[in-house]
Amino acid sequence: MTTNISECINAVMKGCRNLPIMALVKSIYFRLGELFARKGSEALAQLQVGAKFSQALMKAIEFNSKHINTMNVYQFDRSRTNFTIKELAAVPGSKQQNYQVLLDEDKCDCGYFQALHIPCHHMLAACSHARLDWKRFVHPVYRMESVFNVYKSEFRPIGHEDD
Structure with missing residues (x-):
């Protein structure tokens, strides 16, 4: 920063x-x-x-969406907020294979979401799996x-x- x-x-x-x-x-x-x-x-x-949304956000979402097909998503609760994401292929910038995503707490183990308040590819995969709209997890500062x-x-x- x-x-x-x-x-x-x-x-x-x-x-x-x-x-x-x-x-x-x-x-x-x-x-x-x-x-x-x-x-x-x-x-x-x-x-x-x-x-x-701002163009910067849309570019980041487009980039992060490219890798969600290479992940297995495991749901751990009925409310569709607790997930484990397992990367099947190497994703640029990733250090590990498994990530925990807590949608109700706006957290992902990768730290990308907490740092920038933009949904990371793990969060996008969880939203896609749970059929939730990723837009609700975007910080208001990115709205036009x-x-x-x-x-x-x-x-x-x-x-x-x-x-």
């Missing part, structure tokens, strides 16, 4: 190094203003076409309304210094 934040800050600061403080602040302000305008327009366009609300704020132009 720290690495991602520092990379974001470095991206904003690129080309601003060794500037006087006032010039540095103005540069960051204008870059953020442009970023919010661009991202806000993209989010609005996604909302207008009826997208429910939430993304749009982040970029809803607008930056005001900075007037002349003498005003």
Whole structure:
């Protein structure tokens, strides 16, 4: 998480190094203003076409869905919330063969879901087996309304210094 934040800050600061403080602040302000305008327009366009979730989430779900056919799912309760997933083939990034998925506690042994709040391939396999909709396990931050609300704020132009 720290690495991602520092990379974001470095991206904003690129080309601003060794500037006087006032010039540095103005540069960051204008870059953020442009970023919010661009991202806000993209989010609005996604909302207008009826997208429910962010594109980043949908790409992650598509990637994670590729491997659910290579898993055996064992259900351990009548309420369809406790599963053991056995991987039959090696899945990139996996360290072990068996994972416990607890849907009612939003947990998977792989840790992916707890870290990113995006259903991992084990959770998707459990949802598919139990005929549950994976969308109910997605954190609200990935909904397009939430993304749009982040970029809803607008930056005001900075007037002349003498005003």
